[in-house]
Amino acid sequence: MDTLALAQVLSPPIKRSLGDDVAESLRDAILSGQLKPGEQLREAALSEMLGVSRGPVREALSRLDREGLVVISRTGRTTVARLSLEDLDEVYSLRRTLERLAIEYACMRATPEDIAELQAVVNSMAAALKRGISEKEGAELDLRFHDVLYQSSRHQRLLDFWTTLRSQVYIIMLSRNVASADFKDAVVYGHQGIVDAIKARDKDQALDLIEQHMAVAYDLVSKSYVQAYTDPDRTI
Amino acid sequence: MDTLALAQVLSPPIKRSLGDDVAESLRDAILSGQLKPGEQLREAALSEMLGVSRGPVREALSRLDREGLVVISRTGRTTVARLSLEDLDEVYSLRRTLERLAIEYACMRATPEDIAELQAVVNSMAAALKRGISEKEGAELDLRFHDVLYQSSRHQRLLDFWTTLRSQVYIIMLSRNVASADFKDAVVYGHQGIVDAIKARDKDQALDLIEQHMAVAYDLVSKSYVQAYTDPDRTI
DNA sequence: AAACAGAAAATTGTTAACAGTTTACAATTG
DNA sequence: CAATTGTAAACTGTTAACAATTTTCTGTTT
Structure with a gap:
């Protein structure tokens, strides 16, 4: 098998950042109800709990905000979204x-x-x-x-x-x-x-x-x- | 004027983070053509240029990615988007x-x-x-x-x-x-x-x-x- | 020359500390 | 005792350094 044919079969492994992992963990927790609507999400607590620094947690929260799973208030406080x-x-x-x-x-x-x-x-x-x-x-x-x-x-x-x-x-x-x-x-x-x-x-x-x-x-x-x-x- | 009436007039000032400012600057630069399609955007260079650290720059790039103005490759390289x-x-x-x-x-x-x-x-x-x-x-x-x-x-x-x-x-x-x-x-x-x-x-x-x-x-x-x-x- | 390997440089990913703001609480006043 | 003010604690925003990865360069081999 030549390299061209190989390239078509072997796609480069998808690189996952810690932010991806954190987002997935939090998403699962919210969707499964472990994290309840209205509950506040603190960066420090989450980062400690998940064993990463606040950077990736921040990135994850920002993504979940986009997905509508959490709400980031004007003062930066993040809570699990409540759907009316x-x-x-x-x-x-x-x-x-x-x-x-x-x-x-x-x-x-x-x-x-x-x-x-x-x-x-x-x-x-x-x-x-x-x-x-x-x-x-x-x-x-x-x-x-x-x-x-x-x-x-x-x-x-x-x-x-x-x-x-x-x-x-x-x-x-x-x-x-x-x-x-x-x-x-x-x-x-x-x-x-x-x-x-x-x-x-x-x-x-x-x-x-x-x-x-x-x-x-x-x-x-x-x-x-x-x-x-x-x-x-x-x-x- | 009582506090209720005041509240109707005085809305809290919209808080802007450095990330907001950076995103705006970069957006303007892209839309005005100062940053050209395909051009690579380096976090360090941008942060130095704009006088902020890489954190806010990262946040801004992530936002512009969502808006389709830049593309972040799988290896993290960011370039100004090219529209086909x-x-x-x-x-x-x-x-x-x-x-x-x-x-x-x-x-x-x-x-x-x-x-x-x-x-x-x-x-x-x-x-x-x-x-x-x-x-x-x-x-x-x-x-x-x-x-x-x-x-x-x-x-x-x-x-x-x-x-x-x-x-x-x-x-x-x-x-x-x-x-x-x-x-x-x-x-x-x-x-x-x-x-x-x-x-x-x-x-x-x-x-x-x-x-x-x-x-x-x-x-x-x-x-x-x-x-x-x-x-x-x-x-x- | 073209292909390759390895080293060096450049760049992003992540962390931890510091700064500034917001919230919670307790003391104080009417 | 309700409202208010001052203060401490909690929390987010930002920075700078470190780690890991990717890219570039250079020398070597065919």
Whole structure:
């Protein structure tokens, strides 16, 4: 194997900074509820706890701020974000808008491999549903489908925007208290339709379906959104 | 004057960190062409030049990276961003999508004060055009209109997204070489129509108009986009 | 010459200390 | 006892030095 062919197979190992690690740790802690909405995050305490200096912690907090998982006040105090109903509306309206664009581009650009991967995600969710599945697993498989959709759009900036919105969508998914089996079935059904439309390169159809999909999701979420992220005493 | 009344008049001074200042300086330097596409930005050199330590410089570079004005490579090297035609497509497709959402929300939420401000921006651009106006002034007035539009939408996350896209739109506007008087007139005409539609709370009409406005802008830009930001030797 | 290896220089990543600001608390006053 | 002021503690902002990595240079080999 010559060096050119090697280069195509061996991509350079992705360099991770301590800031990346810290951001991941904190993100997990927030999404799993170990860090509760409203809780204050102190740089010194975090850096000690994680065994790094304040620099990387600062960088991580700044990133989480961008992702909407924490709020940095004007005086520099950082707290875990609390999502109000108004925030929920913002997140979902933006999401709807981004998904439409993703669909448009995916219809034009998705490769057969992309479509196969989309189908694989739908299949694994269908299989998971049959054997029974936790709230968390459901949310993650749902998000996974949309991740692949954005990937398929081959639109770097769109993917970046989705990445900044993604965690908040995840929080909202987890905090809805009525993700019924019916709803999960509807998700699989919805996803399958979208895959079919993309495969057929039928943009209008795909747009209709994603619009429906988003409407259903928002409807459910806004009705059932427990104020877990607004009530400071609630422990989820 | 009691303290309550005072509080309404005296807002706390916005705290600016050195990172804010550095980001602003660098942004200006990039947008004005003093820092050219592809040029490498070294933390030590910048910190010395600006009289601050590397910390704030780092923070600023990270912010500009988010805004798409610089690119931070996997090995940490930072260069001034170069916008390809593909990037131009990404920026404008995303912009079109965000503007549609802004219009939707502005139609619902714009206050009479918002509408008056939109009208004021249109008027000042019309006036400026009559007396003659530079490329730069034209772009800035154009952007100003859209800034106010996003403000009027009362949608914080949407405004944040626009903020991260804004600088790239500005670069693209400046690098088109045929911003004819005709086009500038078309901009004023387009903006006026949008203001009227928002005033009438006519969402469908406003959406049609913004769609046209974006199509015209993209069409012009993509045709005339000089490769200033892709050709390293070009000095704009 | 082109390719390579190793050393030196340049550059970013990280840390720890210092400076400035904000918050919490206790003492004081009306 | 509520409101206010002064003070100490806590915390973030910034800096400068050190560590690790990447790039550049130079000499060597084929």
